[in-house]
Amino acid sequence: xxxxxxxxxxxxxxxxxxxxxxxxxxxxxxxxxxxxxxxxxxxxxxxxxxxxxxxxxxxxxxxxxxxxxxxxxxxxxxxxxxxxxxxxxxxxxxxxxxxxxxxxxxxxxxxxxxxxxxxxxxxxxxxxxxxxxxxxxxxxxxxxxxxxxxxxxxxxxxxxxxxxxxxxxxxxxxxxxxxxxxxxxxxxxxxxxxxxxxxxxxxxxxxxxxxxxxxxxxxxxxxxxxxxxxxxxxxxxxxxxxxxxxxxxxxxxxxxxxxxxxxxxxxxxxxxxxx
Amino acid sequence: xxxxxxxxxxxxxxxxxxxxxxxxxxxxxxxxxxxxxxxxxxxxxxxxxxxxxxxxxxxxxxxxxxxxxxxxxxxxxxxxxxxxxxxxxxxxxxxxxxxxxxxxxxxxxxxxxxxxxxxxxxxxxxxxxxxxxxxxxxxxxxxxxxxxxxxxxxxxxxxxxxxxxxxxxxxxxxxxxxxxxxxxxxxxxxxxxxxxxxxxxxxxxxxxxxxxxxxxxxxxxxxxxxxxxxxxxxxxxxxxxxxxxxxxxxxxxxxxxxxxxxxxxxxxxxxxxxxxxxx
Amino acid sequence: xxxxxxxxxxxxxxxxxxxxxxxxxxxxxxxxxxxxxxxxxxxxxxxxxxxxxxxxxxxxxxxxxxxxxxxxxxxxxxxxxxxxxxxxxxxxxxxxxxxxxxxxxxxxxxxxxxxxxxxxxxxxxxxxxxxxxxxxxxxxxxxxxxxxxxxxxxxxxxxxxxxxxxxxxxxxxxxxxxxxxxxxxxxxxxxxxxxxxxxxxxxxxxxxxxxxxxxxxxxxxxxxxxxxxxxxxxxxxxxxxxxxxxxxxxxxxxxxxxxxxxxxxxxxxxxxxxxxxxxxxxxxxxxx
Ligand SMILES: Nc1ncnc2c1ncn2[C@@H]1O[C@H](COP(=O)(O)OP(=O)(O)OP(=O)(O)O)[C@@H](O)[C@H]1O
Ligand SMILES: Nc1ncnc2c1ncn2[C@@H]1O[C@H](COP(=O)(O)OP(=O)(O)OP(=O)(O)O)[C@@H](O)[C@H]1O
Ligand SMILES: [Mg+2]
Ligand SMILES: [Mg+2]
Numbered sequence: 035x036x037x038x039x040x041x042x043x044x045x046x047x048x049x050x051x052x053x054x055x056x057x058x059x060x061x062x063x064x065x066x067x068x069x070x071x072x073x074x075x076x077x078x079x080x081x082x083x084x085x086x087x088x089x090x091x092x093x094x095x096x097x098x099x100x101x102x103x104x105x106x107x108x109x110x111x112x113x114x115x116x117x118x119x120x121x122x123x124x125x126x127x128x129x130x131x132x133x134x135x136x137x138x139x140x141x142x143x144x145x146x147x148x149x150x151x152x153x154x155x156x157x158x159x160x161x162x163x164x165x166x167x168x169x170x171x172x173x174x175x176x177x178x179x180x181x182x183x184x185x186x187x188x189x190x191x192x193x194x195x196x197x198x199x200x201x202x203x204x205x206x207x208x209x210x211x212x213x214x215x216x217x218x219x220x221x222x223x224x225x226x227x228x229x230x231x232x233x234x235x236x237x238x239x240x241x242x243x244x245x246x247x248x249x250x251x252x253x254x255x256x257x258x259x260x261x262x263x264x265x266x267x268x269x270x271x272x273x274x275x276x277x278x279x280x281x282x283x284x285x286x287x288x289x290x291x292x293x294x295x296x297x298x299x300x301x302x303x304x305x306x307x308x309x
Numbered sequence: 310x311x312x313x314x315x316x317x318x319x320x321x322x323x324x325x326x327x328x329x330x331x332x333x334x335x336x337x338x339x340x341x342x343x344x345x346x347x348x349x350x351x352x353x354x355x356x357x358x359x360x361x362x363x364x365x366x367x368x369x370x371x372x373x374x375x376x377x378x379x380x381x382x383x384x385x386x387x388x389x390x391x392x393x394x395x396x397x398x399x400x401x402x403x404x405x406x407x408x409x410x411x412x413x414x415x416x417x418x419x420x421x422x423x424x425x426x427x428x429x430x431x432x433x434x435x436x437x438x439x440x441x442x443x444x445x446x447x448x449x450x451x452x453x454x455x456x457x458x459x460x461x462x463x464x465x466x467x468x469x470x471x472x473x474x475x476x477x478x479x480x481x482x483x484x485x486x487x488x489x490x491x492x493x494x495x496x497x498x499x500x501x502x503x504x505x506x507x508x509x510x511x512x513x514x515x516x517x518x519x520x521x522x523x524x525x526x527x528x529x530x531x532x533x534x535x536x537x538x539x540x541x542x543x544x545x546x547x548x549x550x551x552x553x554x555x556x557x558x559x560x561x562x563x564x565x566x567x568x569x570x571x572x573x574x575x576x577x578x579x580x581x582x583x584x585x586x587x588x
Numbered sequence: 589x590x591x592x593x594x595x596x597x598x599x600x601x602x603x604x605x606x607x608x609x610x611x612x613x614x615x616x617x618x619x620x621x622x623x624x625x626x627x628x629x630x631x632x633x634x635x636x637x638x639x640x641x642x643x644x645x646x647x648x649x650x651x652x653x654x655x656x657x658x659x660x661x662x663x664x665x666x667x668x669x670x671x672x673x674x675x676x677x678x679x680x681x682x683x684x685x686x687x688x689x690x691x692x693x694x695x696x697x698x699x700x701x702x703x704x705x706x707x708x709x710x711x712x713x714x715x716x717x718x719x720x721x722x723x724x725x726x727x728x729x730x731x732x733x734x735x736x737x738x739x740x741x742x743x744x745x746x747x748x749x750x751x752x753x754x755x756x757x758x759x760x761x762x763x764x765x766x767x768x769x770x771x772x773x774x775x776x777x778x779x780x781x782x783x784x785x786x787x788x789x790x791x792x793x794x795x796x797x798x799x800x801x802x803x804x805x806x807x808x809x810x811x812x813x814x815x816x817x818x819x820x821x822x823x824x825x826x827x828x829x830x831x832x833x834x835x836x837x838x839x840x841x842x843x844x845x846x847x848x849x850x851x852x853x854x855x856x857x858x859x860x861x862x863x864x865x866x867x868x869x870x871x872x873x874x875x876x
Contacts, residue, residue, distance in 0.1 A: 039601050046409050047605055048449045101604050172413045215682045218644050222675045222683075223749060224699035226667045245685035252731060253404065260405035263365060263397045264465065265389065265421040275416040275429040323732060331732065352764045353736025400735060400762070401679075454630040478735065481761045482678070484630040484791050486831035511736075511764050514836065550766030555794070555836040555858065562862035568869060577840050585847050587869060 041210040042105030043159070044203045047167045052283065053095035054168050058177025060284040064291045065165045071298050072157050077305045080298055081153050087294060088160060095168050105163055106156060113152050120148035166203065173276075175200050180278055194268050201254060212249045216242050313473055313505055314341040314364055314395070318373035321359055325371050333359040335528040336373070341473065346499045346506045348516045348536070351525035352550035357509045360525070361475050364507070365395040378472075393422060396466030400478040402458035411453075411461055412437070412446045418469040436468040439502070440494055456487020463494065473505035474498070480512065492518065513540075513554045517575050524549050537573050556580045589672060589752055589785065591618040591641055595650035598636060602648065610636045611809045614650070621783040625800030625817070627790065629831035632806040634789045635678055638755050641787065642673040671700055674751030678758045678789075680742035689715075689733070689741045690726035696749035714744035717774045719767060735762045743771060747778075753785040754778070760795060772799065797821065797835035797856040805832075818854035837861045 048054075053061075068084075075081065092099050121144045129141035166174070175196055182192040217227050220242065227238055266272075321334040333356045341347055341364075349357050362368040363375045366388045377395055380387040396418075399405050408414040415436055419429040437443050440460050450458065459479055466474055476495060480488040492515055498504045508519060516522050517536050524532040524539065526549050532539050540546060540557055553561070553575075560574040560583075570583045596614040601607050610633045618624055626634050639645045640652045643659040643666050652659045654669060674696075677683040686692035693714055697707045715722050718740040725737070733741065739762050746754065756775065760768045772795065778784045790796050796803060796817070803820040805813040807830045813820050821827070824834055824842065834842060841855045841864070850871065851864045 039604060046449075048410070098605060104604070170409050170413065172408050172410070172417075216685050218639075219677065219683050219685055220695075221644060221666075222642060222670055222677070223696040223745065224667055224670050245687075248687075249681075249685070256404040257407070259367060260399060261407055261417075263367060263392065263399075263405075264407075264418040265392045265469065266417070267389065267421070271423040272420050273423050273425065273429065274420055275413075275426055275433065277426060329727075350764075353740070353762075353767055354734040355764075358734060401681075456630055478762060481735075482758070482791075484628075484831055485793065485833040487630060488791075489833075511762070511768075513765065547766075550764045552765035552769075556840065558858050559837065559840060559861055559865075562858055563865060566862060566866045568866060577836075577843070580840065581843055581847065584844060584849070584865065584869075588848065 038207070038210045038214055040104050040107050041207060042102065042163045042167065044166050044206045046170050047097060048170075049096060049168065051095045051168075053091060053164075055283070056287055057278055057280045057284045058169050058173040059181055059278065060280070060287055061165055061169055062174075062177050062181060064287065065161055067291060067295060068161045069158060071295060072154055072161070074302055075298065076150060077301060078149075079305060080301045081157070083294075083298060083301070084157055088157070088164070091164060095164070097164070097167055102160060102163060102167065106159060109155070109159065113155060116155070117148040117152050120144055120151055124148070171200060171204070174203075176274060176276075176278055191268075193270070193272070197268070201257070204257075205250065205254060208253050209246065209250050212246055212253065213242065216245055216249065310342040310344060312340040313343045313378060315376045316340070316360075316363070316373070317375075319360075319363065319370050319375055320372045321356075321363070321368060322371055323359075333528050337528075337530055339523060339530060339533070341505060341507055343472070344499075344503050344505055345521060346496070346508070346519045348508045348510060348519035348522040349525065350510055350513075350516055350522060350551060351531070355525040356528040357525055358477055359528075361397070361477055361507065361509055364473070364475055365392050365397050367397070393469065394471055395473045395475060396469055396471035397475045398459070398462050398466055398477065398479055400481055402455060402462045405462050406450050406458065406465075409450055411442065411448050411450060414450060414461060415465045415468050418465050422469060432468045432470065436464040439467065439498070440464045454487065456483045456490060459483065459487070459491055460494065463491070467498065467504075471504070473507065475507045475509070477509045478511065479508075480510070480515070488512075513552055517554050524551065526550070537575055540575050541573055589655040590620055591753070591785075592653040593617070593637075593640070593650070594653070596637075596640060596647050596652060597649040598633075598640070598645060599648055600636075609809065614809075614811055616804060616811060616814060618785065618787065621779075621785055623779050623786045623788065623799060623801045625788050625790065625796040625803040626806060627793070627796055627803060627832060628806035628812075630791075633809040634806055635757055636809075637806065638675070638757055638787065638789060641753070641755055642670050642675050644675070671696075671749060672751055673753045673755065674746040674749050675755045676743055676746045676757060676759050678761075680738040680762075683742040683745065684730045684738060687729065688726070689720070689728045689730060692730060692741060693745045693748050696745060700749070710748040710750070711744075714748040717747055718744045719770050720744065736764060736767060739763055740767065740771075747774070751784070753787070755787045755789075757789045758791055760790070760792065768795075775799070793821075793833055793835040794837070797838070805830075818856060821856070822853050841865070 089099060092102055121140045122138045124144040124147040125141045126143040129143035132140050132142055132145065178196045179193060182196065186192045221227055225238055316337055316339045319334055319337040323331040323333055337360060351357055359368065363370060363382060364377065366382045369383050375382045377391045380391055382391060406414050407417050412433055415433045416429055419432050437446055440463060442460060442464055445457060480491050483491065495506050495508065496518060499506045508515065510516060519536060521534065522536050522539055523530055531549055532545060540553055546553065556577045557575050560570045560580050563570050568587065570580065574580050574583065593614055593616050596611055598611040599607050599609045614637060628634050636645065640647060646660055657664050684692050686695055690711055693711045694707050697710045712722060715725065720737065720740050739759065743759055760771060763771060775786060779786045788799060800817050803815065803817050804811060805820060813823060821834055821838055835856065837858055838855055841851050841861055845851050850868045855861045855864060
């Protein structure tokens, strides 16, 4: 039983590649840009471009693609459900019916919508995962803080905001670890998670959730106490050991992202959407 | 020696005011002196961790007072400067490491103090060197052994240059070598860097290295003195749920056999020396 | 219920960049009614090995056979197995999950579908065995416990299941010396009176020397020694090399031997040491 194995969001995979050494701000802005583009594209061709880009990044960062995508595994059932919903419920006037069953009928518009939305979720997830896989928590914090700095002037508590985001990100991992532990602890005392049919297994999961959240909050709380004991007070008056530094590589990466975006925007504007 | 931490008539209850209040500390009065190595020991639930958490404002007294270098822990304004002086290392290293890389984690404390970048760098390097962690500087924390993680946690506190470090059962989960390593380093920080150390422990062998010890029970201080004095009062030690160091037990056994080993023998060196003289 | 391990290998996070081989090619057999100690430096794989004995982990390679049944087989009744093989986790935080101490201890017996009266009795008995006062702690929130109290609650949770095999993973860490003695006495008594097979993982060489009949030494995922307790501690050099040490009594007697005392090589208890030293001194006086 190892649930944490398939969790990739929030995990950092240390390395020394081009992608790892980029300034965190470059990576954050690039990720934000990609996310924005993803929200607008509606053609399969654009997704193909995205796929090529992502695979290229994975290769440069020496992240085994199999690993980057295995984080998607736990989401597949939900995605499938979403896809089915879109398939049967979404329709546009004039769409052709592919097949129908009882009171449900699936149209080609529904099919495309299902495909596009599923791909959107998959890509959003993968892009964010790549960011955390190649950026350590501290540089992520530093980068975000520095980017949000202008907002501080208008009185937004940016450092607290960033810290909350970081803890939320770590929370995913903490939750998975706690889930692993509780399932192991309950198995050791006679609950069968690894035996029985789907319904039995699902029923066995219910008594896990309450302690799961209590424990995970407890862990997060302990982390915060430990941070406070080391004089952390919401980031007020905090300084940094390593100052951020943009180099030529960042410039190149930025230019490349710009080109890519122009290409995608061009596609969005010229190719008629699939639906 | 002048006191660094002064505790006067301190009482503390968890969930004070609710129906199921737990009185954890009852009218404690004690001092931690500058530069000493103080051990606090006592039964499970006797209040050691609760007491120690008052030393750097993680808890504040329900009644009585705790002062660090003259500053009251009950006053919110003092929190920052007290935490600067008293560092705390917890039992479980996993819950206190914030970052994913060794040097980044050690830098976390000094960064919170708002020091300039060069000074942070200097302190991190110094802490790495002092605890012989130089070769782990860029390691990822989840690649380290428990003992190494515990040393990183201590380094993280050390880099804040506190006057006092509180170690709450730092060796409970370690293998023998790591345990020795952690204690050796605590002793060295005390002797060479002059840092006051408060060590909470259940290992009597560790207690014998300390200058002074406090034994707690049921939220009260039951005994206080040098380990040699404290281990001399036989029944009390057993009644308080403690034990004797192996050397002391061996010495006692030999005395019962009519072999003349001086009383108050508490460590291996003394015992071996006495035995060699008898040979 | 003998445990047999054949050519066991295991890696965590298999198939990811974090893959890490922790056990390689382990072979061993634990017979009914044995008291086996497992020692080894940190990260040696002790916990990982022990979690194979009740199928919390499943081998990548090799087999774990308990009571003649290969645990990897689909038809193996793992629920029954885990009722019979009690496992106390190394970290009590990993084990306690019910809201209160009493409910947590009752969890195992309840899963065995025992009648409520029996469950109640088991909880009472287990709490007494580990020295937790029933009235004070039965309704206590598991987070409102000191470190050592959590440990006691965790042990009680497994004692209440009344298993035939007990796996204890460093369970005395964090206990006060008095508590250590009490818990060890309970474990010893169960072993002697009910012939419970006991697998005792520990970082305390003193405890292992006093308790185990046989010791398995793990190092870097492999079995380094598997022998009678007295024999294993004769390999002082090797043990110290890998990060272990001798029991404190033996530390002293070894140094005495170096100082010219005539003592046996393996001394595992204080009584033994007292008599050997006394004998050596008397003989010395006669010689002189
Ligand atoms: N969060 C809490 N809520 C309520 N009671 C608590 C809480 N934490 C500890 N206690 C109780 O307070 C008392 C003192 O606990 P403390 O943790 O200080 O003991 P300790 O001496 O450190 O013990 P140990 O050696 O087991 O670590 C105990 O009786 C414990 O049950
Ligand atoms: N859930 C896990 N995921 C990944 N790696 C793990 C996991 N649990 C343990 N490991 C790794 O497996 C190795 C062996 O760990 P294990 O806990 O079995 O050692 P141990 O001998 O019990 O050590 P200790 O004395 O510290 O308890 C370690 O390197 C550890 O980092
Ligand atoms: Mg404590
Ligand atoms: Mg272990």
